[in-house]
Amino acid sequence: MALSKEFYKYIQHFGQTIPTSVLHKFPKKKGCVALRHDIDHNIDIALEMAYYENKIGAKASYFVLPTTNYWHDKELIEKCLQLQDYGHEVGL
Numbered sequence: 001m002a003l004s005k006e007f008y009k010y011i012q013h014f015g016q017t018i019p020t021s022v023l024h025k026f027p028k029k030k031g032c033v034a035l036r037h038d039i040d041h042n043i044d045i046a047l048e049m050a051y052y053e054n055k056i057g058a059k060a061s062y063f064v065l066p067t068t069n070y071w072h073d074k075e076l077i078e079k080c081l082q083l084q085d086y087g088h089e090v091g092l
Helices: 005-014 020-025 043-056 076-085
Strands: 036-039 061-064 089-091
Touching: 005 043, 020 089, 036 043, 043 061, 043 076, 061 076, 076 089
Parallel strands: 036 061, 061 089
Antiparallel strands: none
């Protein structure tokens, strides 16, 4: 487990969240949280986060960074697809 206990507490506090792309659909909903993550360094940690978020019903936007080392990972496409399989959206 690479993530801290604080991450799990933080995400549990929000409960169900939505990706940023659908936030506009809920302009008057109180307590609606759009969650996004910039994957600046490690896509494998992002996958761990995405797995846990999916497990508790949270959905998020994950943004990959074309100028980072993982961009050349042979499994990058598969990892991005796994993020989507967890119910999250992937963007640049």
